[in-house]
Amino acid sequence: MRVSLKEGLEKKENLSMNKKYIVYSLETSKNGEEFYRVQNDANQVVPYPTSLFEIVSDKVNSDWILWNKPNNSSALLPKQFAYLSFWEDYYNDELEALKIFNLIKEQLFQEELEENEVREIFEIENEDEITFILNVLIKTKDIRFINLVIQYVKSKLEESNGEDNTTLLAFRYLSLFKQSEVEDYFLYYLTNIELGNDRLTEVVNEYFS
Missing domain, CATH: 1.25.40 (Serine Threonine Protein Phosphatase 5, Tetratricopeptide repeat)
Structure with missing residues (x-):
């Protein structure tokens, strides 16, 4: 899945107009708010409100699952990411999480990058x-x-x-x-x-x- 910023929005820090971003997860909070987790122009993987974007490719790999979390939130994401500490481990530079992320990133680049x-x-x-x-x-x-x-x-x-x-x-x-x-x-x-x-x-x- 890939998204790009909607036309007419004010400039967003570390996001560019007319650039396509690979989505690493589509997350829904327990309050129903939806977020795309993408890698921004500063190479930071950050969740952004889906309202900022439009979908330019809705392709979802067969390895993706809908994961319902214990706190009543949910996420559509690669099954390899579907454990509670994954993003915390990734942001803390835990080697196993970084390895998993890079493997998925390689796969998505192969499938999505033009x-x-x-x-x-x-x-x-x-x-x-x-x-x-x-x-x-x-x-x-x-x-x-x-x-x-x-x-x-x-x-x-x-x-x-x-x-x-x-x-x-x-x-x-x-x-x-x-x-x-x-x-x-x-x-x-x-x-x-x-x-x-x-x-x-x-x-x-x-x-x-």
Whole structure:
């Protein structure tokens, strides 16, 4: 499920017009108030009143359940989230809750994220989201973004910002594909190896081995 802010609303902190937000749960209080829990522009997962949004995708994964809580509230959410301390554990950075959340986030990204949105994330250089998306692309072996990732890593290396985990993930993603574009870029890298580092070179050498 995805939602976007309704037209004509006053500016909301950490929420943007014309942006689609993935819903992680639809919650109903014991008083009947309804909330979407979404990840806002500050990467905070926060419940917001449903009245702020309109639904742009009503797709709900088969793993989602309607959970009736002991306090007479309820939530439509992934079954993996359906225990009383989940959100408290998540906000307290408990490792198990973070692991569960990230697995569900990966699943929802695969199902919901559109190609143009992936391109926009790379264009605005949102490093946290790029890292997350690269992990998803590696798992799914999604070939659609080869040229986009090549442009991204080429720019980073030329700016001498190549020695980070995101660039390494990008190289690992590219190395999944025996495509001429990847081969050409990796050859370019080897002829400009001073821009890289040992970990990147190892990925490239394994690609050609």
